[in-house]
Each structure stands twice: as structure tokens, then as C-alpha cells.
Amino acid sequence: MSTRGMVIIGGGETGASAARTLREEGWQGPITLIGQENLAPYERPPLSKGALALGSEAAPAFILKEQTLEELSITWVREARAVKIDRDRHIVQLADGQEIAYDKLLLATGASPRKLTLEGSNTTSVMELRTFADAERLRSKLEAGRQLVVIGAGFIGLEVAASARERGCQVTVLEVGHRILMRGVPLGIAQAVEARHREAGVNFQLGVGIERIESASGEQRITLANGQELRCDAIIAGIGAIPETSLAAACGLDVGNGILVNDRLATSDPTIYAAGDCCAFPHGVYGGTRIRLEAWRNAQEGGAHAARNMLGADQPYEAIPWFWSDQYEQTLQVIGLPDASTLTVQRHTEDESLFFFHLDDEHRLAAASGIGAGIAKEIKLAEMLIVKRAVLDPVVLAAPGLKLKALLKELS
Amino acid sequence: MLLEGWIYVCEADAIDEEDVIRFDSGSRSFAIYRSEDNDYYATDGFCTHEKVHLAEGLVMGDIIECPKHNGRFNYKTGQAKKTPACEHLTTYPVQVTDDGKVYIQID
Numbered sequence: 416m417s418t419r420g421m422v423i424i425g426g427g428e429t430g431a432s433a434a435r436t437l438r439e440e441g442w443q444g445p446i447t448l449i450g451q452e453n454l455a456p457y458e459r460p461p462l463s464k465g466a467l468a469l470g471s472e473a474a475p476a477f478i479l480k481e482q483t484l485e486e487l488s489i490t491w492v493r494e495a496r497a498v499k500i501d502r503d504r505h506i507v508q509l510a511d512g513q514e515i516a517y518d519k520l521l522l523a524t525g526a527s528p529r530k531l532t533l534e535g536s537n538t539t540s541v542m543e544l545r546t547f548a549d550a551e552r553l554r555s556k557l558e559a560g561r562q563l564v565v566i567g568a569g570f571i572g573l574e575v576a577a578s579a580r581e582r583g584c585q586v587t588v589l590e591v592g593h594r595i596l597m598r599g600v601p602l603g604i605a606q607a608v609e610a611r612h613r614e615a616g617v618n619f620q621l622g623v624g625i626e627r628i629e630s631a632s633g634e635q636r637i638t639l640a641n642g643q644e645l646r647c648d649a650i651i652a653g654i655g656a657i658p659e660t661s662l663a664a665a666c667g668l669d670v671g672n673g674i675l676v677n678d679r680l681a682t683s684d685p686t687i688y689a690a691g692d693c694c695a696f697p698h699g700v701y702g703g704t705r706i707r708l709e710a711w712r713n714a715q716e717g718g719a720h721a722a723r724n725m726l727g728a729d730q731p732y733e734a735i736p737w738f739w740s741d742q743y744e745q746t747l748q749v750i751g752l753p754d755a756s757t758l759t760v761q762r763h764t765e766d767e768s769l770f771f772f773h774l775d776d777e778h779r780l781a782a783a784s785g786i787g788a789g790i791a792k793e794i795k796l797a798e799m800l801i802v803k804r805a806v807l808d809p810v811v812l813a814a815p816g817l818k819l820k821a822l823l824k825e826l827s
Numbered sequence: 828m829l830l831e832g833w834i835y836v837c838e839a840d841a842i843d844e845e846d847v848i849r850f851d852s853g854s855r856s857f858a859i860y861r862s863e864d865n866d867y868y869a870t871d872g873f874c875t876h877e878k879v880h881l882a883e884g885l886v887m888g889d890i891i892e893c894p895k896h897n898g899r900f901n902y903k904t905g906q907a908k909k910t911p912a913c914e915h916l917t918t919y920p921v922q923v924t925d926d927g928k929v930y931i932q933i934d
Binding site: 792 | 845877883884885892894895896897910911
């Protein structure tokens with residue numbers, strides 16, 4: 416291999432994880448990490464949680480500090496936007512005209528917040544949350560007593576709602592769907608989350624559309640489809656994300672809902688890989704179903720996995736989807752794909768945790784989800800059972816005295 | 828007979844084999860482990876990556892895996908074994924008395 420080196424487009428969790436892994440796996444050639452922000456790679460999960468908390472430090476949680484980037488001899492190209500990939504010449508072109516040659520290229524371009532396309536909505540009237548700068552702007556608006564409207568009852572919206580309530584803001588959550596957490600979270604857990612928010616004083620309006628937004632002298636006015644008007648000091652939208660595929664599409668790579676990769680995370684060009692939020696990959700544990708995930712673990716492990724395959728490991732990517740959310744004192748976690756299940760068994764635990772097992776037609780464990788203090792160990796054990804393709808008896812799973820660890824050992 | 832400075836944690840059988848519990852003393856939090864072969868260990872209670880109680884994580888062999896970001900430590904040595912956990916844990920001496928009580932020495 417020549418010494419053009421490894422090039423990574425995207426300075427988020429995926430790109431940082433890939434860069435670090437390349438070095439840890441012994442790659443001694445050049446590594447170039449291209450990021451759009453001025454900040455070294457930092458963690459995004461705290462942006463809707465700890466970064467908004469009272470007394471929080473106004474500094475990001477770095478994944479790779481500048482000093483670490485130097486120590487690892489990773490060339491970090493900051494505030495740079497890749498505009499073109501020349502696949503014939505193996506060159507990435509940046510907006511400023513600079514050209515960077517690659518042997519292998521990783522697209523870790525992530526996803527961008529879906530924009531609200533309403534009369535009156537624009538970047539000055541409606542905030543979004545993806546970057547540390549977004550979080551700082553939002554935090555400056557969350558003074559006690561202020562009215563905040565959150566559009567969208569997904570994880571970002573609900574975490575922001577919880578953080579804002581804890582800071583003493585009045586919070587209204589608007590959601591066009593008829594329940595919160597529509598995607599990937601079973602109804603029982605969504606209900607528990609909603610109940611906790613209501614207890615904290617969050618006002619929900621579900622199943623309601625928005626007609627327009629007007630801004631005047633610091634006050635915002637939202638007109639709902641039912642004619643009702645809401646006045647508030649700030650609006651934030653958390654209505655999903657769109658995978659960043661434009662660069663891939665422009666150079667002729669296969670693209671659908673995400674950059675299409677194989678189970679090795681390679682795109683339709685074998686010298687170009689993609690990982691994290693931007694790519695859709697076939698998952699071996701779920702019958703090769705193509706999935707795209709927007710989750711921290713997928714970003715981190717996908718980046719590391721792609722890096723190893725770029726170095727020739729040739730391993731399928733079969734990390735089990737996993738995500739968590741923290742709201743107030745509650746943690747919820749989902750492992751696997753609940754949507755791949757046909758039967759849900761509720762586990763009655765001694766503490767007040769709620770726990771669900773999601774089984775497919777053959778009673779194979781497809782997913783598990785839980786909310787409450789004691790769920791983390793069980794979710795981890797459930798992951799190990801999913802990896803084993805374990806077929807489980809629903810009656811056994813519902814038993815109050817069940818010890819998943821013992822069950823796992825029996826299957827070993 | 829215990830020397831001065833040892834703090835009572837719990838009965839030995841209050842921790843399952845290959846498991847961990849949380850123990851708070853004053854403003855400090857610790858994680859107390861029982862290994863598969865019935866030895867007892869103690870470390871700081873929080874993951875060094877983010878302030879999460881390790882006792883909510885899973886013990887597998889010599890490893891405690893943090894429930895939040897899956898960082899891993901060898902709880903017998905405190906050594907960080909998997910990113911994002913990079914800083915090691917402090918470990919503390921543990922003693923189990925003949926009458927089955929677990930004590931740790933934290934100073």
C-alpha cells in the first residue's frame with residue numbers, strides 16, 4: 416500500500432473512534448480527520464442533558480483532545496468541508512480547494528437535524544440541537560420562568576424538556592403523533608416516560624399539527640392546526656435527522672436511506688467505507704435487514720469496526736443496536752430491535768423498574784427494553800442472549816425470580 | 828479482630844457470586860465485588876469516564892462493564908480495559924471476617 420493514508424470525513428464520534436482505532440490497530444501511515452467544527456471531536460449525548468444542566472461547565476466532553484490528536488499523529492483538518500470525492504484519482508477535495516489523497520476513505524458524515532418547514536420557521540426563530548454551539552445557544556435561553564416550546568417528542572425533545580424543567584422553565588411539548596417516542600420504544604416505556612414528565616410539570620399536546628410561527632420583539636407565537644395559539648420565549652425542534660449522503664451520492668456511490676454499505680461497512684466502492692448515522696447496513700442477527708441507526712454506540716463501534724476492516728480485518732459488523740436516554744433521575748435503555756418482535760413479555764421486578772422482552776415468531780429474543788434504576792445489567796445480559804440467538808420461554812421470562820445470568824450460563 | 832480504619836460494608840452473602848453492589852460512605856461511593864471464586868474486591872464507585880455508578884454494571888469474570896458507555900475495568904487491579912474508559916480505578920483492601928462480614932479500608 417502506498418502512503419497516501421487513511422482519510423476520514425467527519426469529526427464526530429464515528430470519525431474520532433475510527434481514527435483512534437486505526438492507530439491502536441497498528442496503522443503507522445498518515446491519518447487525516449476532516450471536521451467541520453473548530454472543536455476537536457466531542458461527545459454529543461451530553462448536549463441535551465448535562466450540557467444544559469444548571470452549573471454545567473461551558474466546555475464540551477472531548478473524545479480526542481487536540482493534544483491526543485497530536486500524540487496519535489492524526490492530522491486534524493478543522494473547520495473544513497469536503498465538497499467532492501474524485502474516486503478515480505482517490506482524492507477528497509475541500510471547499511477551500513485543498514486536495515487530500517487517500518488509500519482508504521471513511522465517510523463518517525453523520526446526520527443533520529430535520530428542518531421544520533413551516534410558515535415563519537427559520538434558524539432564528541426555531542433552534543435545533545446538534546452541535547456544542549447549538550447547546551450553548553439553547554442554554555442561554557433556559558432561564559427560570561421562561562416559556563419553552565419543544566417541537567417533537569423524540570429523545571432530543573424530551574431530554575431538552577427534562578433539562579429545561581430542571582432549570583425552572585415552563586415547558587410545552589408539541590407532537591404530531593399520538594404518543595411520545597414513536598420509534599423503537601415500546602408503548603409501556605413511552606407511557607412511563609410521559610407520566611414522569613407530566614409529574615414534573617411538562618405540558619404535552621399530542622396529535623397536533625402546527626400551522627405557523629410568528630416572531631415579534633423577542634416573543635414567539637405558534638398557531639396550531641386546531642386554531643389554538645401558544646406564546647413562548649423560545650422554540651426548539653427535535654423532529655428527527657437526515658443522513659448526510661450528498662457527498663456519497665455525488666460521486667456515484669449507492670445511496671438510499673443512508674449510504675448503502677455491505678456487512679463489512681464498505682460502500683459500493685471497495686476503497687470507501689461508511690459508518691455511523693450516515694450509513695445503512697444489513698444486520699446479520701436480524702436476517703440481513705438493512706438498518707440505519709442514530710445512536711451513540713453505533714457511532715462509536717461502527718467507526719472502530721470500519722477502521723479495522725479498512726486495515727483488512729474483513730469482519731461483518733454485527734453490533735446489537737443499543738441506546739439509552741436519561742430524563743430526570745430515570746434511565747431507559749433499549750437493546751436490539753423491538754420492531755423485529757411479535758410478542759412482548761413484561762418482567763415484574765422487585766424494585767420499580769419496568770422491563771420488557773421482545774420475542775420473534777420463534778420466541779428468539781429480538782430486543783429488550785427497560786426503564787428504572789436496575790435495568791442496565793439486565794439489558795447487558797439480554798444483549799448476550801440476543802447474540803446467542805436464544806430461544807426463550809415467555810413464561811420463564813416473566814417469572815419474578817428469573818436470573819438472566821443463570822439463564823445465559825445454562826445456554827452456554 | 829479488625830484494625831482501626833476498616834469500615835463495615837455488608838454481610839458476605841449480600842453480594843451474589845460474580846456480582847457487585849454499591850456502598851456509600853460519607854460523600855464517597857464505592858463498588859464492592861464478589862468474584863466467581865468467592866473473593867471480594869473494592870474500587871471507586873464511579874466510572875472514570877462519566878459519573879455513573881459501576882454497581883449498576885455487569886460483572887463478567889474479572890471485568891466490570893460500565894452500564895452507560897460500556898467502558899470496562901479489571902475490578903481486581905482497577906486497570907481500564909476498554910474505551911471510553913481510559914483512566915484506571917483506585918482499588919481498596921477488602922477483608923471478610925470469620926463470621927462473614929465484609930469490611931473495606933478506604934483511607
